Amino acid sequence: MPADRSLGMDHPHYEYSSLPQRTELSWPTGDPLALGALVLLEHYEWEPPSDAYSLRNPSGGLFKLPAPDYLQLTHREYGHRVGIFRLLDTLERHEVPVTVAVDKLTAMHYPWLVDHLQSRSCELIGHGVAASQLITSKMTEEVEVEMIEESLSYLERVSGQRPRGWFSPEGVESSRTPTLLAAAGVHYVCDWPNDEQPYQMTTPSGELVSLPLFLEVDDEFALWRRRASLGSWEKMIVSAAHRMHADGQTSARHLMLTLRPWLTGQPFRIGALNRALSSIAKLQSVWTARGSEIVDAFKAVANSD
Amino acid sequence: MALPPHRVDYLPMADRPSIAWPNGARVALWIAPNVEHYEYLPPRDPARNPWPRSPHPDVQGYSHRDYGNRVGFWRMLDVLDQYDVTCTASTNLAVFEHYPDIGKAMADRGWEIMSHGIYNTRYLSSLSEKEERDFYVDCVETLRRHTGQQLRGMLGPAVSNTIRTPDLMSDAGLTYHADWLHDDQPIPIRVEKGRLVSVPYSIELNDVPVFLNHYDTEDFVAMVKAQFDTLYAEGATSGRVMALALHPYLMGMPHRIEGLEEILDYLLGHDLVWQTTASEIAEYFLDHHYDDFVAHAASINEATDAR
Numbered sequence: 352m353p354a355d356r357s358l359g360m361d362h363p364h365y366e367y368s369s370l371p372q373r374t375e376l377s378w379p380t381g382d383p384l385a386l387g388a389l390v391l392l393e394h395y396e397w398e399p400p401s402d403a404y405s406l407r408n409p410s411g412g413l414f415k416l417p418a419p420d421y422l423q424l425t426h427r428e429y430g431h432r433v434g435i436f437r438l439l440d441t442l443e444r445h446e447v448p449v450t451v452a453v454d455k456l457t458a459m460h461y462p463w464l465v466d467h468l469q470s471r472s473c474e475l476i477g478h479g480v481a482a483s484q485l486i487t488s489k490m491t492e493e494v495e496v497e498m499i500e501e502s503l504s505y506l507e508r509v510s511g512q513r514p515r516g517w518f519s520p521e522g523v524e525s526s527r528t529p530t531l532l533a534a535a536g537v538h539y540v541c542d543w544p545n546d547e548q549p550y551q552m553t554t555p556s557g558e559l560v561s562l563p564l565f566l567e568v569d570d571e572f573a574l575w576r577r578r579a580s581l582g583s584w585e586k587m588i589v590s591a592a593h594r595m596h597a598d599g600q601t602s603a604r605h606l607m608l609t610l611r612p613w614l615t616g617q618p619f620r621i622g623a624l625n626r627a628l629s630s631i632a633k634l635q636s637v638w639t640a641r642g643s644e645i646v647d648a649f650k651a652v653a654n655s656d
Numbered sequence: 657m658a659l660p661p662h663r664v665d666y667l668p669m670a671d672r673p674s675i676a677w678p679n680g681a682r683v684a685l686w687i688a689p690n691v692e693h694y695e696y697l698p699p700r701d702p703a704r705n706p707w708p709r710s711p712h713p714d715v716q717g718y719s720h721r722d723y724g725n726r727v728g729f730w731r732m733l734d735v736l737d738q739y740d741v742t743c744t745a746s747t748n749l750a751v752f753e754h755y756p757d758i759g760k761a762m763a764d765r766g767w768e769i770m771s772h773g774i775y776n777t778r779y780l781s782s783l784s785e786k787e788e789r790d791f792y793v794d795c796v797e798t799l800r801r802h803t804g805q806q807l808r809g810m811l812g813p814a815v816s817n818t819i820r821t822p823d824l825m826s827d828a829g830l831t832y833h834a835d836w837l838h839d840d841q842p843i844p845i846r847v848e849k850g851r852l853v854s855v856p857y858s859i860e861l862n863d864v865p866v867f868l869n870h871y872d873t874e875d876f877v878a879m880v881k882a883q884f885d886t887l888y889a890e891g892a893t894s895g896r897v898m899a900l901a902l903h904p905y906l907m908g909m910p911h912r913i914e915g916l917e918e919i920l921d922y923l924l925g926h927d928l929v930w931q932t933t934a935s936e937i938a939e940y941f942l943d944h945h946y947d948d949f950v951a952h953a954a955s956i957n958e959a960t961d962a963r
Contacts, residue, residue, distance in 0.1 A: 417703040425838040618886035
């Protein structure tokens with residue numbers, strides 16, 4: 352099939368936009384940089400449904416072992432039992448409010464944890480059903496709609512609030528996902544790590560904002576997939592924050608750190624996050640915010656045009 | 657509510673009974689050299705190929721590991737002796753038959769022998785229940801025959817398992833399982849009969865993933881120190897467990913061994929460290945904290961079920 356070499360994106364989800372040509376963005380505090388943290392609570396099932404999709408090589412454990420892979424599964428579970436508290440304590444110490452992506456099976460099997468997150472003023476966002484049940488183009492639209500709704504309504508039931516944000520399990524979408532999320536009433540999605548500012552998506556089914564994460568400093572991408580050293584990860588975070596803080600003087604930026612409790616919550620890693628946040632704190636004029644606060648601030652500027 | 661496969665109740669670190677180790681120790685430290693034999697021509701297992709690099713034999717992969725038994729083990733042993741460490745050797749039990757000198761060196765020092773299966777190239781994953789039961793009988797008898805020790809725990813051979821493993825281990829008289837990376841404290845594992853606990857091992861504080869990737873000795877030393885610092889601080893309120901997983905074929909190399917000295921200097925230079933074995937940790941937990949942990953998990957379950 353010949354490529355359709357037409358102007359702009361090769362998909363309908365958003366329009367091309369070069370950062371320097373955009374309307375200037377500013378945050379409510381006037382700070383050049385917004386800093387947020389998206390903590391992922393991902394549940395991996397011991398026995399996923401036979402028709403479910405998982406990543407070919409999910410992270411954690413040693414390497415892919417025949418089922419049941421105790422190492423991978425229990426390494427992941429460490430996050431829910433132990434690591435999450437180190438992450439929350441560290442982020443709170445630096446006054447970074449926390450956004451948490453909670454999948455349905457986490458909400459179902461760890462109701463204590465959902466209450467705890469709410470008691471610590473975390474914003475909860477939708478995260479699918481489980482990390483072992485990816486949303487992909489291999490499923491029908493009907494199944495995908497059901498899965499999105501199941502995840503959102505379960506989280507709404509246990510937390511009392513319909514999530515405004517969304518991050519797909521393992522960041523995997525079908526080619527329909529943005530449209531279906533907007534139709535389900537989701538306000539913002541974190542699946543597209545392609546920008547340093549939020550931007551409007553062009554979903555026909557409702558208004559949806561993309562709130563990009565910063566993939567290169569995502570703990571799993573850096574520490575597990577790239578096997579960056581801890582020192583190098585810490586430097587990357589600090590250096591990205593410093594540069595965006597400087598560049599944000601002309602048009603504000605946001606930096607969303609993606610953190611996994613089973614990974615950064617390990618005893619030997621938590622110090623690196625703590626040091627990076629201490630370093631960023633020295634920048635002074637940084638606005639720390641939850642996902643929906645960043646998105647609302649972006650919308651206020653976008654709508655005033 | 658217990659998570660499928662219903663072995664473990666949710667017990668958040670922020671809400672559970674406190675552990676008090678002997679003598680006010682903050683960290684129970686167990687050091688686990690993995691003393692292994694990988695077979696030259698292992699039986700074919702359709703689920704897992706121990707030597708995927710080439711058609712068998714893979715003499716390079718084989719020799720890299722065999723080096724551990726010929727050279728690395730002995731170099732590591734000198735350092736461990738120097739620090740008077742009581743190890744928990746994660747042992748492929750056929751080592752006692754192939755290399756009795758190594759078996760004797762471990763037994764003479766009073767190390768605990770933890771089963772790591774018979775060979776590191778024979779996995780549990782494909783075994784039937786009957787075969788797996790026979791496997792435990794073999795492990796228990798082999799260890800008793802060579803050392804007189806009663807087998808207490810297992811790290812699955814090449815960390816392989818079945819869904820039945822905890823039940824069958826408990827039936828065979830074992831009290832702890834090291835394949836659960838889910839916690840920094842021992843945790844009750846639900847079994848059909850008897851009591852079994854997990855004693856946390858580590859697949860990160862472990863020289864295999866570190867040195868088979870691009871990290872250097874100083875990276876490993878830094879990781880171990882950072883891990884210890886966090887657990888030692890947290891252990892002031894409730895005791896923690898730290899496992900140091902080593903392999904003679906990696907840590908026993910001439911260019912790495914000084915890292916082990918630096919690690920032991922640091923860890924054992926702290927007063928409130930209980931350097932012990934995995935079975936001592938399991939036994940102490942069973943005697944002093946197991947019941948509290950089970951009761952507290954039940955109360956959390958009750959409260960959440962009532963919602």
